[in-house]
């Protein structure tokens with residue numbers, strides 16, 4: 188490999204923004220906390236200094252207005268990348284997003300080039316309004332693109348494509364990925380929106396994942412391999428538009444489908460994929476497709492209440508074994524032996540408080 | 542209203558400030574144990590306003606607040622054990638562990654709740670006030686908000702509505718000059734006072750130093766009288782300062798986002814606890830012993846509540862099945 192350049196996803200996002208700021212000299216970068224000492228989990232650090240106060244700035248707590256402002260800027264050809272430290276804070280902006288940003292091109296044939304970064308909180312007692320996975324809401328709105336990167340490499344290429352896409356793009360980052368590391372080329376590169384990525388090739392079952400769940404799925408597949416289960420693992424990268432043709436190909440090959448979705452069970456993107464699968468691949472399916480999602484329950488804060496709340500590689504292994512009627516007991520001992528981090532933190536350095 | 546700033550009342554205010562201060566300090570001191578696993582916004586430095594307000598309201602008056610709600614909850618008489626249990630994510634918590642530090646409530650004392658989205662609780666407080674009015678009660682609703690919350694559109698919509706409906710609601714804006722690390726300078730026009738803005742919208746409004754109990758006392762007295770006379774809402778802005786980081790147990794002035802002089806002035810010279818304690822001690826030296834014995838009592842109460850929270854069990858997961866009211 189030429190590109191042995193391990194950096195974190197926070198750094199790769201920072202690089203993508205910088206490349207874009209250099210390419211498009213009129214582009215703006217703003218949002219609450221953009222210029223503060225923590226720089227939105229490190230993703231916007233140093234930008235104000237390099238590109239100036241006129242292009243990189245902090246804003247009042249006015250999510251709805253600032254979204255509308257980005258639409259107005261877009262009408263006049265000025266691109267925006269707007270960051271929100273939690274997806275939940277952005278819910279105040281649904282009017283401007285859904286009624287304006289998503290509709291402008293349809294109504295007026297006028298492109299609105301905005302990228303809205305939404306960070307999904309997780310762990311450390313985030314509770315009911317700081318960790319919501321509402322990506323399916325956005326995917327439900329015609330006119331919006333929705334991107335959910337799973338690693339540092341993808342984040343850079345996807346973010347660059349999002350920024351230079353002429354449509355409003357919702358770019359969702361799970362904060363547990365910000366410190367994840369992969370090899371990332373220094374140069375600019377684009378990853379097409381609407382294209383998925385085959386992470387592993389196998390014949391027994393198709394698993395569809397996105398964002399942080401891709402990391403859990405990769406982990407699960409390591410164990411499944413020991414049970415001679417080779418998985419066709421597809422990372423969606425973009426949930427709207429959905430890369431249906433690649434999913435279809437995979438289902439035709441494996442005949443089994445498991446979809447992982449960090450959203451609530453009902454009305455999820457997973458349901459949409461499974462609908463398409465039963466509709467278009469019915470004769471290839473050897474068994475009913477299945478999905479793993481978060482329960483239809485708001486996220487509680489307590490450490491004691493969140494233990495079983497999230498899907499981990501263990502649930503994935505369990506589900507696959509059940510679907511394929513294989514013996515999970517074979518790896519149970521190994522799984523139990525493995526020392527776990529506490530369930531509400533991504534690594535032992537993570538200590539909250541935010 | 543026949544409430545004045547007697548020694549008795551001063552001591553009442555002091556006790557509440559002291560209790561909030563010590564509770565928050567104990568939380569900060571123990572946060573490293575990693576047992577309070579939720580975002581926690583301490584009120585240290587901002588205790589005087591809710592403590593002084595408590596003289597003028599009772600449990601039938603309803604209060605609501607935001608992410609920085611510990612002081613508001615405790616000053617309203619909220620149960621200390623239940624708050625500490627909530628921050629520990631325990632079954633005995635005031636939201637059964639479902640909400641954490643940012644979701645406090647105590648129905649018994651009219652503390653309706655706190656919400657974690659900036660500006661979110663403002664219209665809810667107006668709704669509380671409207672129901673008080675519709676039920677022809679003599680009480681009022683209290684809405685605590687920060688200087689950042691007035692930047693959300695919902696603030697204007699709520700204030701406007703409260704005015705046209707003459708709703709008995711007291712807006713308490715604690716202006717600590719910062720929203721997380723962002724200074725007012727990058728968020729609001731220079732020299733435009735928040736209370737003047739509220740006045741411009743048509744709400745009776747006033748302002749004072751929120752670390753000075755005597756000044757707070759005067760302004761709140763006037764505001765509560767106004768609201769109780771049925772004339773509508775009142776907006777009070779108080780200048781104050783948080784001593785520690787926005788969220789979490791530490792001091793963070795090493796990050797240099799707040800001018801050193803400003804922090805020195807507010808933290809060292811204008812500390813609300815020091816101010817009231819000094820006044821009592823200087824004017825009534827005989828009370829020193831009493832204050833010392835009260836401190837011991839309060840500290841004992843806090844440490845036993847804290848221990849209780851630490852050893853309390855986690856909630857049973859079957860409470861998560863309660864999604865709809867039956």
Ligand SMILES: Cc1ncc(C[n+]2csc(CCOP(=O)(O)OP(=O)(O)O)c2C)c(N)n1
Pocket residue numbers: 219248250275276277279608609657658659660686687688689690691717719720721787
């Ligand atoms: C809608 C929304 N935007 C942003 C945030 C993140 N946030 C949490 S507290 C806070 C600061 C609010 O400042 P202020 O109202 O002055 O209260 P303070 O923290 O100073 O007490 C912000 C921006 C949020 N919780 N909700």
Ligand SMILES: [Mg+2]
Pocket residue numbers: 687688689715716717718719720721
């Ligand atoms: Mg503030």
